[in-house]
Amino acid sequence: MTCRDLFTNINIPFEEDVLIVLCRKKKRPVSNNYLDCCVGKYFLTIFYVKKQERVMQLFWKKIVLGREIATLESLQFDLATIKAATNNFSDQNKIGEGGFGEGILLDGSQIAVKRLSKNSKQGTNEFKNEVLLIAKLQHRNLVTLIGVCLEEQENILIYEYVPNKSLDFFLFVCFTLAFLNNFVDSKQQKLLSWNERYNIIGGIAKGILYLHEHSRLKVIHRDLKPSNILLDECMIPKISDFGLARIVEINQEQGSTKIIVGTYGYMSPEYAMFGHFSENFGVMILEIISGRKNCNSYESHRVSNGLLNYVWKQWRDETLLNVLDENIKEDYSKIEVTRCIQIGLLCVEPNPDARPTMLTIVSYLSSDSIELPMPQEPIFVLQRGMNENTNAKNSSWNQSINTSTIFSINEMSTGEFLPR
Structure with missing residues (x-):
């Protein structure tokens, strides 16, 4: 049905000029400025989101680092306490090989102490990694970390005392x-x-x-x-x-x-x-x-x-x-x-x-x-x-190495590869 038919059916006097005004579809050209504005807002939004992600990542890294520092500080023992507990690292307090020894704190509690060898290849960063790792692990079948000593170039771990040897x-x-x-x-x-x-x-x-x-x-x-x-x-x-x-x-x-x-x-x-x-x-x-x-x-x-x-x-x-x-x-x-x-x-x-x-x-x-x-x-x-x-x-083993020697950090030993 056309506009002319509509006016005819309802008996309204028809004026051609009016019809033209009513039926004409007004075309509104889209401004280039408007498109540019939309595109600009889109890229600004992406930039803002990415920036916020980087800010949040940095924020959480600082939190994690702060927690790690807090963990180390909460576990810190002074060297004098450890020396007193172990009779100045006496050989009589030694537990087997690998730098372990036993000691007794002033409150009477027994501890096991692991003293990193001066000649060990385990550096300070590896030692801190060990501390932070053990501090996060809690299980009935894992040795519990009690503390750490990082004074005078000493790297010492203090564990719960386990009485029945290895x-x-x-x-x-x-x-x-x-x-x-x-x-x-x-x-x-x-x-x-x-x-x-x-x-x-x-x-x-x-x-x-x-x-x-x-x-x-x-x-x-x-x-x-x-x-x-x-x-x-x-x-x-x-x-x-x-x-x-x-x-x-x-x-x-x-x-x-x-x-x-x-x-x-x-x-x-x-x-x-x-x-x-x-x-x-x-x-x-x-x-x-x-x-x-x-x-x-x-x-x-x-x-x-x-x-x-x-x-x-x-x-x-x-x-x-x-x-x-x-x-x-x-x-x-x-x-x-x-x-x-x-x-x-x-x-x-x-x-x-x-x-x-x-x-x-x-x-x-x-x-x-x-x-x-x-x-x-x-x-x-x-x-x-x-x-x-x-x-x-x-086989599916595709990672190769350039050496044929095994290094044990704790025992500083070398040897040829043998099967497990």
Whole structure:
């Protein structure tokens, strides 16, 4: 219907001029100034938002830095107090190797002190990183940090006192001392029972799971071994020595480093060769079960006769109970022993992707009803001068390094790469 028809239908006198006015669509040209103004406002908004983001980032960095400084200040002990507690760092107060000693504060509380060696390669920044890292980690199976001393070029950590030495003492030293001292009564030897060993394995697994998954940071210890596992009065394991820890971003699935740090005999092959870390502690499980230390010596071309080789032979021959420590063969659970050995072998699978995560391991240890996969033969031989390109082609390990020496910050030791 047109405007003319509309006026005709309602009997209104029609005027052509009026119709033209009513029906004409007035076109309003868009001003170029208006467009320029809109574009300008858009870019100004983006600039403002970006600037605010930078301001907020700087603001939060200052807050984080302030919190870190506050953390260090709240943990600060003066050097005179530490010297008095340790009898001026007397050798009589020394706890094993690695710079640990014990002391007693004026209030009577016992402490464990770690004094950084003057010759250590761990610098001040690494030491502060260790302090801030430990201060953020709280778990039943981790050693608790009490304080720190940074006076007169001294870098000292003060931990809770854990009375029952380290795990390696009970696994490798205790029986030898008992034999040398002609102890006849097995109770006097203070050997670990199977139940204690099983609980220690579970406790270590839970501690590592916390470090890997449940803490605010993902932490890879990188030098996990029996000498770094302390036992309290109830034989509860506590993971210590975070000086070699690596912090990983929360959203990062894998991590690698060109600085290979750790103790040979405990590292996974892909970490030793290419800097990849692995979520396994299979060697330590097998050591706890067998009471035997993993091979930490090497031949010129290959490693073929270590603990892993021995355990795999027993698995292949279906004689797994031969792996069990001779001193506890009278009281043990066959199911638990078998499952733990199988878990240990799964943790040293040649393919890193086939190894169970710590969450899976904890579930394996918590329920006998979960069926375990069959392990594959571990890697026993690592040739020197292995072609990195060949390895990268045959596996997913693609991070190479330019050195073949392992450096241990705590023990300042070097050695050739050995399988985990």
